[in-house]
Amino acid sequence: MNGKNTGSERREGIVAEVHPDEVVVRIQQLSACSGCHAKDFCTTADCKDRLIRVQTHGIHYEVGQAVIVEGKDSVGRWAILLAFVLPLFLIPFMLGVGQEVLHWGEWASALLALVALVLYFLILFALTPILSRTLALEVRPLNPSDTY
Template sequence: MSKTIDHIGIIERIEGDTLFVRIEQESACSECHAKGLCTTSERKEKIIEVMTDNFNAYHVNEKVIVSAELSLGLKAVLLAFVFPLIIVVMAIIIGTYLNWDESTNGTIGLALLIPYYVILYYFRNRIKKKFVFTLKKLI
């Protein structure tokens, strides 16, 4: 099993030592032979920022492979989905213990996500440094 996540992309633009690569993110079922009949398959285009010291070796519209460690995907899932779910569930459990009604529990659980996402936004540059992507030329 591979320990990296790889996507083929095209370099959109180069700004200093940062390359902006457009990748096409596909759902797991996008390779299915029945995807034309199915409405659940989806594709999204994303722009990935890749920092590199060797930016002179690349040019705009060049096809490349963008790679990331598998552990980065797991960290992203934790930050985006697992921690917010834990916050909401804990708020509901505590609210139930304090005999709050269901609407109050839900409202407070969702309201607690606001400071969580504000904190994530505040630390976005520090988080961005931990999510490192590498480039390989597509041969």
């Protein structure tokens, strides 16, 4: 957790774009081996820049300003639950419904499971405005005393 156990994940970033109610922050995502002493000789070490849109809540930021983007651990857990865990249980559940309840064959049950999965993600997409308020990241200016 970046050295501090505060119940949240923090990343330093640079403001790349400023919009009226949000900023786009560039965060450097490092691979697990990016801190390795042999990374210059290895072809697997990589760094990627990620752009993240974050609501500003009325605070003014400048392009190039150093900021901290913070997300509570509970936000990450909810995101993992919605994106990975629930769909993982949805597929075998719908396969069982197709075969045991509806008495369909394997192919029809598999198709039912895939249709249910697509519908699940369409519902998540439709709920994006609500989820983006609930599962929000926060941004604040980087202070000289902040070390992560």
